[in-house]
Amino acid sequence: MASAMRQRKTPSRMTLSQDVSRTRTENKGPKRETAGPFAGMNQTEARLPDRRAPRAIPSRPRMALRTEIRKRTSQPRPSTATTVLDPESNATAGTGTATTELPKRKTSANKDKDERPLFHALKMQQTLAPLSYNQRDKIKAKLEKINSFEELGLMPPVSSAVYTQVLPSLTEYVPTPIQKLAIPALLSKKNEFQKQKNADGQPNFDQVLIAAETGSGKTLAYLLPIIHHVKEQEELDRIEEAEREAQEAQDKEDREKRLVFEADPSEDEPKIHPSMGRPRALILVPSSELVAQVTKVVKLLSHTVKYKSAGISAYNSPTVIRNRLFNPNGIDILVSSPHLIGSIAKKEPNILSRVQYLVMDEADSLFDRSFSETSCAIIDRAAPSLKQLILCSATVPNSLDRFIDRRFPECKRIVTPKLHTIPRRVQLGAVDIDKDPYRGSRDLACADVIWTLGKAVHEDLNARNTVKHILVFVNERERAEELARFLASKGIDAVALTRDTTEQRQNEILSTFTASTAVEGSEKPSTGNKKNKLFNDFVPFDSSTSDPSASSSSGGKPTRHLPDTKVLVTTDLGSRGVDTLAVRHVVLYDVPHTTIDFVHRLGRLGRMNRRGRAIVLMGRHDRKDIIREVREAMYKGQALI
Numbered sequence: 001m002a003s004a005m006r007q008r009k010t011p012s013r014m015t016l017s018q019d020v021s022r023t024r025t026e027n028k029g030p031k032r033e034t035a036g037p038f039a040g041m042n043q044t045e046a047r048l049p050d051r052r053a054p055r056a057i058p059s060r061p062r063m064a065l066r067t068e069i070r071k072r073t074s075q076p077r078p079s080t081a082t083t084v085l086d087p088e089s090n091a092t093a094g095t096g097t098a099t100t101e102l103p104k105r106k107t108s109a110n111k112d113k114d115e116r117p118l119f120h121a122l123k124m125q126q127t128l129a130p131l132s133y134n135q136r137d138k139i140k141a142k143l144e145k146i147n148s149f150e151e152l153g154l155m156p157p158v159s160s161a162v163y164t165q166v167l168p169s170l171t172e173y174v175p176t177p178i179q180k181l182a183i184p185a186l187l188s189k190k191n192e193f194q195k196q197k198n199a200d201g202q203p204n205f206d207q208v209l210i211a212a213e214t215g216s217g218k219t220l221a222y223l224l225p226i227i228h229h230v231k232e233q234e235e236l237d238r239i240e241e242a243e244r245e246a247q248e249a250q251d252k253e254d255r256e257k258r259l260v261f262e263a264d265p266s267e268d269e270p271k272i273h274p275s276m277g278r279p280r281a282l283i284l285v286p287s288s289e290l291v292a293q294v295t296k297v298v299k300l301l302s303h304t305v306k307y308k309s310a311g312i313s314a315y316n317s318p319t320v321i322r323n324r325l326f327n328p329n330g331i332d333i334l335v336s337s338p339h340l341i342g343s344i345a346k347k348e349p350n351i352l353s354r355v356q357y358l359v360m361d362e363a364d365s366l367f368d369r370s371f372s373e374t375s376c377a378i379i380d381r382a383a384p385s386l387k388q389l390i391l392c393s394a395t396v397p398n399s400l401d402r403f404i405d406r407r408f409p410e411c412k413r414i415v416t417p418k419l420h421t422i423p424r425r426v427q428l429g430a431v432d433i434d435k436d437p438y439r440g441s442r443d444l445a446c447a448d449v450i451w452t453l454g455k456a457v458h459e460d461l462n463a464r465n466t467v468k469h470i471l472v473f474v475n476e477r478e479r480a481e482e483l484a485r486f487l488a489s490k491g492i493d494a495v496a497l498t499r500d501t502t503e504q505r506q507n508e509i510l511s512t513f514t515a516s517t518a519v520e521g522s523e524k525p526s527t528g529n530k531k532n533k534l535f536n537d538f539v540p541f542d543s544s545t546s547d548p549s550a551s552s553s554s555g556g557k558p559t560r561h562l563p564d565t566k567v568l569v570t571t572d573l574g575s576r577g578v579d580t581l582a583v584r585h586v587v588l589y590d591v592p593h594t595t596i597d598f599v600h601r602l603g604r605l606g607r608m609n610r611r612g613r614a615i616v617l618m619g620r621h622d623r624k625d626i627i628r629e630v631r632e633a634m635y636k637g638q639a640l641i
């Protein structure tokens with residue numbers, strides 16, 4: 001468990017799958033004949049390879065295609081009043097002197113260079129390549145027809161619980177694309193599995209992959225159908241229970257007739273709830289923070305739709321875990337992590353004996369090296385009773401793609417067209433730490449960036465919610481504490497969140513960064529008038545305004561304090577799944593190791609149509625070409641990997 005969120009640098013995580021949405025039967029090319037030692041004999045015709053078909057334009061999100069067409073026809077890009085999308089203006093995110101311009105506007109001299117295929121440095125490919133525009137348009141047309149949760153086939157109490165419990169502050173309730181696609185598919189009885197063994201004698205169950213961009217509402221996409229199923233099953237259980245009780249009453253009557261003068265031993269047997277310690281649905285996530293987050297949503301929904309739920313994590317004491325799991329009233333939905341469930345299942349094998357719905361959230365983490373064995377063992381143990389296995393992820397690396405093909409060949413893939421993209425409403429700037437005034441000091445550059453972001457003013461401030469929440473991502477856990485201390489010495493309200501932080505402290509810290517009410521500024525779109533622009537704080541970094549050196553660098557008391565700004569320094573731990581609705585700014589202190597980390601870290605911004613700004617600090621040893629490619633893909637709205 002402790003190793004779950006460690007930084008992973010394995011090559012397999014460097015590339016994401018090329019064709020996430022395919023099913024196993026697709027793309028199966030003819031088996032290539034290998035030339036044996038006698039391959040050249042008895043040959044009457046030259047074996048020339050078939051002429052390759054001309055390469056099709058890689059499939060990309062529509063925005064990307066439009067950009068490409070504009071490029072080819074040299075049409076100028078229409079200007080947008082609300083967002084700063086100009087790559088040049090984006091690049092000036094740092095101080096006048098310390099900023100690197102990424103990417104440069106095309107001139108005739110660098111034209112050829114710009115025509116190179118994207119993702120040269122990242123060796124990335126278009127993730128959704130096999131999803132043709134035709135398919136995309138079909139999905140889009142299908143999505144456009146759905147406008148409310150009621151149309152998804154959920155039972156009324158479940159959809160109304162979304163309005164009253166999970167999203168009470170919204171005035172319009174429209175399911176997100178992944179919710180529109182996944183909920184009907186998970187509820188569908190069309191392909192309802194038959195609980196019988198397959199050809200290999202293995203238990204059969206539905207296998208579904210839900211893959212959609214970060215912050216797109218995947219939690220509700222799998223949770224609502226599960227609650228629907230649990231409630232349906234509850235009804236069936238009630239009928240079964242009534243039949244069983246009738247049978248028991250009959251048996252008792254018979255016994256009493258036979259044992260007139262003896263005490264009935266069955267009277268002394270304590271009544272045990274059939275679902276005690278045996279949940280119907282199990283949701284597994286990779287970290288205790290996510291256990292707490294998902295449990296919160298599960299509990300909220302249970303206020304209206306009545307069911308019994310619990311979340312248990314490594315942070316809970318054995319007594320708390322026992323009490324929650326073996327609650328005499330039973331348990332329907334359990335949220336936990338694989339390592340904890342794996343260790344409990346060794347002692348209490350019955351814990352998995354009734355699981356019908358099993359979710360692997362953040363599936364790429366749960367099937368990576370640190371979790372895979374435990375996750376697979378849990379699936380195997382739950383298989384006899386399992387009806388549906390749901391894998392859920394915002395990133396599908398090649399390793400996961402191959403694993404799904406091998407292990408779950410019948411897996412149905414539900415993929416949104418925007419998978420692996422970062423919303424265009426998120427901007428990425430870069431600050432060169434090697435230039436003045438930082439001269440290679442990453443810490444100083446970080447403090448300066450935070451001071452500048454913190455001091456910049458929103459013109460449309462909502463006076464009550466003016467606190468800015470900034471997330472700083474570092475690659476190494478040890479660095480987080482050190483950096484938080486350094487920032488504090490510069491007058492910044494900074495804390496670190498790592499594996500070493502206690503549970504109570506983690507909850508306290510995360511609650512301010514995840515509360516949707518804590519968002520600073522108005523959510524209203526800009527009117528186009530420059531003065532009314534939502535993000536007026538995108539000013540060039542000016543050392544005269546921030547002057548981090550004015551603060552103590554010796555770790556003593558800072559001479560100045562940055563007001564109304566809260567900073568959280570964290571690692572991968574804070575990047576996966578954490579619903580940081582209050583955050584508008586992310587600082588990438590280190591360049592992420594992989595594009596997967598880019599997707600997750602930048603994915604803390606731009607959630608549910610919010611805007612955001614990220615700044616990456618880069619030094620002479622960092623891969624600037626990678627940053628350039630990421631930025632360019634974001635600008636074009638392309639899938640990153």
Ligand SMILES: Nc1ncnc2c1ncn2[C@@H]1O[C@H](COP(=O)(O)OP(=O)(O)OP(=O)(O)O)[C@@H](O)[C@H]1O
Pocket residue numbers: 166167170173174175176179212213214215216217218219220393394576577578579581603607608
């Ligand atoms: N239909 C909806 N309309 C508005 N907000 C929604 C809707 N569905 C979910 N949300 C909200 O969107 C936020 C993000 O949802 P969620 O955490 O499920 O995203 P995610 O896709 O799992 O993100 P990640 O990949 O980063 O884990 C949550 O605060 C959730 O309450």
